[in-house]
Amino acid sequence: MVELEFQEKTKQLIDSLKSICATNGLGNSTGEFEIITQVFLYKFLNDKFAFEAKKIDANLAKAEKWEETVESMSEDDLEMLQLQMGGDTARLKPHHFISYLFSQQNEPDFAKLFDDTLMDIAATNNDVFSVMTDSGEKVRLFSRINENVTVSKRDAFCRAIINKLIEFSFERIFTQKFDFYATIFEYIIKDYNSNSGGKYAEYYTPHAVARIMAAILVPEAQRGQIKNVSCYDPSAGSGTLLMNVAHAIGENRCSIYTQDISKKSSNLLRLNLILNNLVHSIPNVIEGDTLRHPHHKDGAQLKKFDYIVSNPPFKLDFSDIREELDSKENKERFFAGIPTVPKKEKDKMKIYTLFLQHIITSLKSEGKAAVVVPTGFITAKTGIDNKILKHLVDNKMLAGVVSMPSNIFATTGTNVSILFIDDSNKGDVVLIDASNLGEKVKDGKNQKTVLSPAEEQKIIDVFNDKQAVEDLSVAVSYEEIAAKNYSLSAGQYFDVKIEYVDITPDEFKAKMQSFTDNLDSLFSQSHELEAEIKKQLAGLNYGS
Missing domain, CATH: 3.40.50.150 (Vaccinia Virus protein VP39)
Structure with a gap:
C-alpha cells in the first residue's frame, strides 16, 4: 500500500509542477524540463537527508520539527552527522531545507532566494554530484530555474512550487527498491525523453x-x-x-x-x-x-x-x-x-x-x-x-x-x-x-x-x-x-518441413476430378471471353 500511495503522490506532484509551468507559459519547453527534474531532485534530496538523519540521531527521529533540531546543532555536531550519512546523501545546511524556504516565501525577492539556495546546494555537493564534460568542465547539480520565467511572475512562481513541495515527505519510501524508482523515473521523464531534436x-x-x-x-x-x-x-x-x-x-x-x-x-x-x-x-x-x-x-x-x-x-x-x-x-x-x-x-x-x-x-x-x-x-x-x-x-x-x-x-x-x-x-x-x-x-x-x-x-x-x-x-x-x-x-x-496427409485412393480420385472440373470451367469461360473480344473488335469502324 505504501508503494502505491507514494507512486500516486509523486505523480500528483509532477503533474502539479507541470501545471505551474504551463500557467507561467513554460509548458512543453526546455525550461519546463529543467524545472521539473531539478525541483523533483531538490525535494528528493531534502527528504533523503531527513530519512538518513533520523536513522542516525534518535533525537531527530522523535522531534516534532526535525529541521529546528538540526538548526540548533553546533557546526561540529552537524558535520559529524553528515559524515555518518554516507556518500549518497547530499550535504545540506538548515537554510537549504524546504521548510526554511516555505517560511520565507513572503519575503521580498523570494525567487532569488530560491535560486540561490539551489546554487548553494550544488556548490556544497559539487565533488560528488557533478557530471563532467569530455573537456573536463563540471556540470553542477542545479542551475537557476527562474531564467525562463517573466520577472514579474518569479516570486509567485516559486511560491507555488514551494507550497507543493511541503505537502508530503518521501521519507517512508526510501526502503523501496529498483522497480519502484524505475516507475517514478519513467513518469517524470515521459514527456522529455523523445527522438526529437539534437544530434x-x-x-x-x-x-x-x-x-x-x-x-x-x-x-x-x-x-x-x-x-x-x-x-x-x-x-x-x-x-x-x-x-x-x-x-x-x-x-x-x-x-x-x-x-x-x-x-x-x-x-x-x-x-x-x-x-x-x-x-x-x-x-x-x-x-x-x-x-x-x-x-x-x-x-x-x-x-x-x-x-x-x-x-x-x-x-x-x-x-x-x-x-x-x-x-x-x-x-x-x-x-x-x-x-x-x-x-x-x-x-x-x-x-x-x-x-x-x-x-x-x-x-x-x-x-x-x-x-x-x-x-x-x-x-x-x-x-x-x-x-x-x-x-x-x-x-x-x-x-x-x-x-x-x-x-x-x-x-x-x-x-x-x-x-x-x-x-x-x-x-x-x-x-x-x-x-x-x-x-x-x-x-x-x-x-x-x-x-x-x-x-x-x-x-x-x-x-x-x-x-x-x-x-x-x-x-x-x-x-x-x-x-x-x-x-x-x-x-x-530452421528445418524445412513438408507436411504429408494420408488419403485413400477414392479421396485422391475425387480431389483430382475436382481440379479437372475447375480447369474445364475456367477454359470454357476463357473461350467465351475470347469470342466476345473478337466480336467487339469486328464491330469497330474507322472514324466511329
Whole structure:
C-alpha cells in the first residue's frame, strides 16, 4: 500500500509542477524540463537527508520539527552527522531545507532566494554530484530555474512550487527498491525523453528490451555472486539499460560508466543514478562525443569493461567528422572500417557500426555485451556489417541474437535485434526469432508491440538454457554460422518441413476430378471471353 500511495503522490506532484509551468507559459519547453527534474531532485534530496538523519540521531527521529533540531546543532555536531550519512546523501545546511524556504516565501525577492539556495546546494555537493564534460568542465547539480520565467511572475512562481513541495515527505519510501524508482523515473521523464531534436537524439529504450538484456547478461543463478564489476554504455541516454543491469548485479556490487553527447540525457542519467542508489558512479558520467573523444581510458588505451549495454543511434549524418575518425589512432578501434558518405541521403550513414566496433574493442577478455542493432545487420552479406559479423564468429565471441517483434519501439518502424557478445562462449550460439510474439497496441499516434511477462520470460529461459524450440529458436555452432555466410538469422537454420496427409485412393480420385472440373470451367469461360473480344473488335469502324 505504501508503494502505491507514494507512486500516486509523486505523480500528483509532477503533474502539479507541470501545471505551474504551463500557467507561467513554460509548458512543453526546455525550461519546463529543467524545472521539473531539478525541483523533483531538490525535494528528493531534502527528504533523503531527513530519512538518513533520523536513522542516525534518535533525537531527530522523535522531534516534532526535525529541521529546528538540526538548526540548533553546533557546526561540529552537524558535520559529524553528515559524515555518518554516507556518500549518497547530499550535504545540506538548515537554510537549504524546504521548510526554511516555505517560511520565507513572503519575503521580498523570494525567487532569488530560491535560486540561490539551489546554487548553494550544488556548490556544497559539487565533488560528488557533478557530471563532467569530455573537456573536463563540471556540470553542477542545479542551475537557476527562474531564467525562463517573466520577472514579474518569479516570486509567485516559486511560491507555488514551494507550497507543493511541503505537502508530503518521501521519507517512508526510501526502503523501496529498483522497480519502484524505475516507475517514478519513467513518469517524470515521459514527456522529455523523445527522438526529437539534437544530434544523436536518444530513443527511449522499452523496458521489455532492457529487462531481456539484463536477464540474459546476468542470469538468475549468478545473481548475488558477481561483485566489483564495471558496466558501461557509450550512448547511455537516460540510463534505462544500465539501471536494469545494475539492479540484476546489485547496485553496491558494480560501478557505472557512461558517455553521451546529449546534455539532457546526462542530466537525466544523473537523476536516475541518484534515485537508484548509484551516487558513487556519478563521477563516471561524461557528457561528450564517444566517437571523437572517448573519455574512459587506462592510460592511452580504451578502458575495458566487464559488461557493456547499448542502444546506439542507427543511422545518422556524421560526414563532418568522418575524416577525423578515419585516423591512424582509430585503426584498432574501428577495425572493420568507417562507413562512407552516400551520394544521397547522408543521414543514412550507418553510425551504429562505429558504436558496435567501439563496444567490441572496449570489452574485457571474457566480458559480456548486449547491443540493439537493426535486424538487417544480422544477415549482412557485404561491407562493414559483414566484417563485424565475421570478426565475432571467427573469434568465437558470440552468445546469440534475439530478433524482436516489429514496432517494439513505438518511435521507429525499424525492426531491431539484440546482439549478445560473450568472449567466454566457445560453444553453441543461440538464435531466437521472437518476431511473432507480442500484442499490437496504440501508443498515442503510433502503434507498438508489447510483450507479455510470460513471453519475456520465455525468451530469457530459451536463451539461457540454449533450447531449440520449433519456429522460435536454434542453437548452432560457429562452424554452421560460417557455412551460412555468417548469417545470425534464426529462420535460416530452421528445418524445412513438408507436411504429408494420408488419403485413400477414392479421396485422391475425387480431389483430382475436382481440379479437372475447375480447369474445364475456367477454359470454357476463357473461350467465351475470347469470342466476345473478337466480336467487339469486328464491330469497330474507322472514324466511329
